[in-house]
Amino acid sequence: MAEISRRNFVKLIGAGGAASAMSLTGCAALSREPAKPAPRVVVIGGGFGGATCAKYLRIYDPSLNVTMIEQNANYITCPGTNMVLGGFRKMDDLVQNYNALRGKYGVNVIQDRVTGVDPAKRLVTLSSGKTIEYDRLVMSPGIDFKWNAIEGYDEAASQFMPHAWKAGAQTVLLEKQLRAMPDGGTVIIAPPGMPFRCPPGPPERASLIAHYLKNHKPRSKVLILDVKEQFSKQKLFMDGWNALYPGMIEWVPGSKGGKIQRVDAKGLTVYTDEGMTTHKADVVNIIPPQKAGNIAVSTGLADKAGWCTVNQLTFESNVVPGIHVIGDSATAGAMPKAGHTANNIAKMTAAAIVSIFRGVKPPVPSHVNTCYSLVGPEYGISMAAVYRLGEDGVLAGVKGAGGLSPEDAPSLMRAQEAGYGRGWYDSIVADTFG
Ligand SMILES: Cc1cc2nc3c(=O)[nH]c(=O)nc-3n(C[C@H](O)[C@H](O)[C@H](O)COP(=O)(O)OP(=O)(O)OC[C@H]3O[C@@H](n4cnc5c(N)ncnc54)[C@H](O)[C@@H]3O)c2cc1C
Structure with missing residues (x-):
């Protein structure tokens, strides 16, 4: 290979420089078109x-x-x-x-x-x-x-009767109240009418509060004053209550006195029906309409x-x-x-x-919703459904897809479902934030 003289090298550089200058000119010409900004x-x-x-x-x-x-x-x-x-x-x-x-x-x-x-x-x-x-x-x-949908229940009242329907300070407040209440006391839970965030959330809350009371304050009771006539996974929850917490949880539907008309937040008292039946409790969890x-x-x-x-x-x-x-x-x-x-x-x-x-x-789209609820730490129940757009453009459940946990499942299956629920939490959190 011929040795490249200093002179030739400079020439080559010059040619290359020209070539790259040309290509640069070409780039410059292209970039004169304003680049489309990212949406x-x-x-x-x-x-x-x-x-x-x-x-x-x-x-x-x-x-x-x-x-x-x-x-x-x-x-x-x-x-x-x-x-x-x-x-x-x-x-x-x-x-x-x-x-x-x-x-x-x-x-x-x-x-x-x-x-x-x-x-x-x-x-x-x-x-x-x-x-x-x-x-x-x-x-x-x-x-x-919707503050004041129940008379007397506004944001200030939630400092005495926490809703705990957004996670954070309200959850901590309700937890503190439960820990401080006496054995033999009453906890009232008042779920709203449909639609609201997490329909099986209130009966799950009643279950797990009963779990706590059973272990620490076994003479206490949970009273659910529900404006509705039925609730999510009702039979499965009620069977679980009978199995785990017999006599501890009472559910009162709207037509039988479950509809709260008014609250006295500081007095921890709620008034139901036209006749204004009075319930005084030790802890009151009002979940207001949303x-x-x-x-x-x-x-x-x-x-x-x-x-x-x-x-x-x-x-x-x-x-x-x-x-x-x-x-x-x-x-x-x-x-x-x-x-x-x-x-x-x-x-x-x-x-x-x-x-x-x-x-x-x-x-x-096809959408899926799987919802695990706990009746006790090792007692899980679930509901799964698949949804597609109907001809009217509204998402409707696909018949035959999904379903509820069986009513007569053995305790092993309830424990397995509790485990699947823990797995569901880990995977949804990883998919959302991880
Ligand atoms: C007790 C309980 C148990 C539940 N258990 C389950 C369950 O097991 N499985 C399940 O699928 N679902 C469950 N849910 C329901 C679930 O938490 C909600 O459906 C879900 O969080 C809805 O998501 P989102 O994005 O609509 O609202 P969120 O998760 O509430 O997020 C809204 C975010 O927006 C922020 N924000 C609001 N306004 C503004 C603003 N102006 N500026 C800036 N930020 C703002 C808020 O700070 C918040 O972080 C449960 C709910 C409750 C209460």
Whole structure:
């Protein structure tokens, strides 16, 4: 090989330099076309719906600019809080963080509270005064309460009669009250009418409070004053109560005096029926009627009943285009308001949004909801269902898919279902936050 002289080397460099200069010129010519900015999706709420949606948007299309705004630094799951009340799980076990969303999936997580949405300008305002623009907005703010739907039960009253229907300080308060009550006392639980967050949650709570009382204050009672005539997984729960806590739990339906008209929160007294039957208790857990999260309501997305109706293919609001409402705030046909539902819908909504940006038809979803409840720490029952869009565009249960735990199951199966419930929790939390 001929030795390259210094002169030739400079020539070669020159030629290469020219070539690269040409290609650079070519690049410069291309880059003069303004690059299309990445579509921006803003997600409000970092719970089961919001966190799942933000994560899956970035999985389905890593080029998207995804910002999630959550008012709290961490998230405490409601699933598991009844076990805390039952005395066999710690609140700390239920705390989730957003490290994976930030680090692994590239979601821009902002800790702040959304105070307003301007759908015309596609702008979100935060309590810090910051504003953020979006091309598509996803709202998953969970629930808020209809204060004073029961006379005397407002936010201040919840400091004496906790609802504990959002995980956190309210759960801790109810737990403290249970620990402090005397043996031989009464705990009242008052579930709301449908629809509300987690329909099997109140009977599960009654069960696990009874579990705690049986072990620590065995002369005590749980009285469920229910505005409804029936409740979720009723026969399975009642069989479990007879087996584990005979005589300890009494359920009173609305027609037989279960409807609370008024409360005296400081006096721990509730009044039912027109005749105003009085019940004084040691602990009172009022779970008030609910509605979509306040930010969804103030944006004008909710109907008269307080919930947000959506196109059940894309979960885009029926009222305001460009905003998708998921999780408990949305009306999702036959699907119950549950964390599993929120997680499922969040993924399909992420797929729908990516499809809309790409100008293709969103996939037609199949959704699943599996709901495990504990009657005791080693006594689990479950319900599973599959949902598809009907011809009317409303999500309906697929006949023959899913079902309830058998009524006459042996104790081994109840223990297995309790174990499956623990597995469900670990996997839904990993899928949402991990
Ligand atoms: C006792 C109990 C037990 C339950 N057990 C189960 C169970 O076993 N299985 C199951 O599937 N489901 C269960 N659920 C139901 C489940 O917790 C909810 O259905 C689920 O959390 C709904 O998810 P979401 O995203 O709609 O709302 P959430 O999970 O409540 O998330 C909403 C988030 O939005 C944030 N937020 C709201 N407004 C703003 C704002 N303006 N700015 C910023 N952030 C905001 C909130 O801080 C919150 O973190 C249970 C519920 C309860 C109460």
